[in-house]
Amino acid sequence: MMVAASRGDIAVCRVLAPHESGLFNTDHRTALMLAAIAGHAAACEVLAEREHGLRDNRNFTAAMLARANNRTQVCAVLARYEDEDP
Numbered sequence: 884m885m886v887a888a889s890r891g892d893i894a895v896c897r898v899l900a901p902h903e904s905g906l907f908n909t910d911h912r913t914a915l916m917l918a919a920i921a922g923h924a925a926a927c928e929v930l931a932e933r934e935h936g937l938r939d940n941r942n943f944t945a946a947m948l949a950r951a952n953n954r955t956q957v958c959a960v961l962a963r964y965e966d967e968d969p
Contacts, residue, residue, distance in 0.1 A: 888914035891923035904933035935964035
């Protein structure tokens with residue numbers, strides 16, 4: 884799912900999200916984080932409910948990574964979940 888998210892493939896993300904959400908890569912990043920960095924707002928829509936608030940090995944959330952990479956559309960999607968982040 885991480886490859887699909889980083890490429891913006893929402894069809895694959897929808898199929899895999901129930902099974903692979905919450906998994907981390909070697910940088911401790913989730914599929915949502917990779918989609919956020921790449922600027923794939925639609926993929927973030929699919930993944931945000933399951934993966935918002937998780938943090939990578941530098942303690943960044945997907946919303947923080949989106950802001951750092953100037954991904955304004957992704958920021959708008961993830962802003963809905965910020966009040967819920969732990």
